[in-house]
Amino acid sequence: MALPDNWRDWLRGKTIHLTFYCHSDWQWTCSRDWHRDRYTITMQEALDLLERTADFSMVIDTPNEFFDVIREKIPERLDEIKARVKEGRIGIAPCGIANGRPTQIGDETFVRNLALGKEYFRRLFPEADLSVFHSVDISIGHAQMPQVLRLAGFANYRAWRPEGPLDAKGVPRQFRWRGLDGSEVVVVRRTYGGLAGGGLLPQEGEDWDVAAARMIEHLVGDQFNERLQPTDHLISYVGMDDARPFRIGHGDEPYDLTDFLATWRQREEASIVFDTPAQLFAAVRAQQDRLPVVEGVIDPCECHYNMGWGGVNGMWWLRRQTDASLCGAETWCALASQYGETYPEEELQRLWRDHLTYQPHAAAAPVAGSFDLPAARRGGLLRARLRGTA
Helix, strand or coil: CCCCCCHHHHHCCCEEEEEEEEECCCECCCCHHHHHHHHHHHHHHHHHHHHHCCCCCEEECCHHHHHHHHHHHCHHHHHHHHHHHHCCCEEECCCCCCCCCCCCCCHHHHHHHHHHHHHHHHHHCCCCCCCEEECCCCCCCCCCHHHHHHHCCCCEEEECCCHHHHHHHCCCCEEEEECCCCCEEEEEECCCCECCCCCCCCCCCCCHHHHHHHHHHHHHHHHCCCCCCCCCEEEEEEEEECCCCCECCCCCCECCCHHHHHHHHHHCCCEEEECCHHHHHHHHHCCHHHCCEEECCCCCCCCHHHCCCCHHHEHHHHHHHHHHHHHHHHHHHHHHHCCCCCCCHHHHHHHHHHHHCCCCCCECCCEHHHCCCHHHHCHHHHHHHHHHHC
16 A cells, blocks of 8 residues: 655654564475475574674574474574573464465364474474464464464464455454454454565665655555554564575565664664564553454464365365374274373374474475375374274
8 A cells, every 4th residue: 555645754753673584384386395495595694684784683483394394404503593582582472383274184183283383493492482473374264273372372463374364354453353252362463574575775866755655555554454554563574485685575675774774773762673473462461451352253264275175085084084083093092091191292292293294385286196205104004004093
């Protein structure tokens, strides 16, 4: 949307929160090996930037698609990552083990995904604030999401899709979402992309007023709406799918925010800061008396390109069937334990973890037989193994 003429007056007293985010997919338009190499480069460059400048922060949200790769490829930098998490410059905002769509994975799978994802990050980063559920590329979810998230220990939800329909319905960009049982989470919703295209930063000799207006319109122009934006805290992620830090999305041309931020801080009143989702939500919660309450179903839809393609040969069917098999195995093992059998806790937990490996929201091949993922290729064997376990 076009900025109002009085955009500086509207921004007075407000803070723009920036965070770098490399949105990780399992395999989307490129091979899994490409994604693995890409995320390794991204993490290396992000750590280097964190060393060089205070004007940078990032968020990590998934083990399966992203952080397992980092631990495998650059284990020598894990202590450095832990130090940056501890000092609050790398945010950990779990979406689970995998970033799965609640409409596309089993019900129990969704719950185990939350629990095991949080446990994974808690073990690695015991000092991290894990209060933010971060799932920005899926539909916002069903009316029981607040209850499920609170039971999983999440007080905050960083969401996005679907942006246009929710705006049209009058759903605020920041609100308290009350579920069917009365549970509430604070929601901040917005796209996870920003500065992904070129030509946005001020050019040499360009009029500052023109350049500043262009940047603000890109970063937060859609939040210039008193009806949808109830607090003084605006949000813009810097990044996109598979992003490298401070590079545009197509061609990886680098850009530098240093001069823009220095000039902004000299000439403008509104604050621009780099921080993490947990720090953003702390600021929003400080004004939670302004947050409207939204109840019940917000939007029942999901992205059309993740339908249940492939029938009984598709990933959707495999996911559902394996969810049922795992739940059944646990039931039979629990019954057997009442008659002296040892409950196979570790084996069942490992099977759940294997099962979660093929729950990503974005995987290029929807048919199990062509899905480039070892756990998915073994998925057909899981039920046989479970019968043996039970």
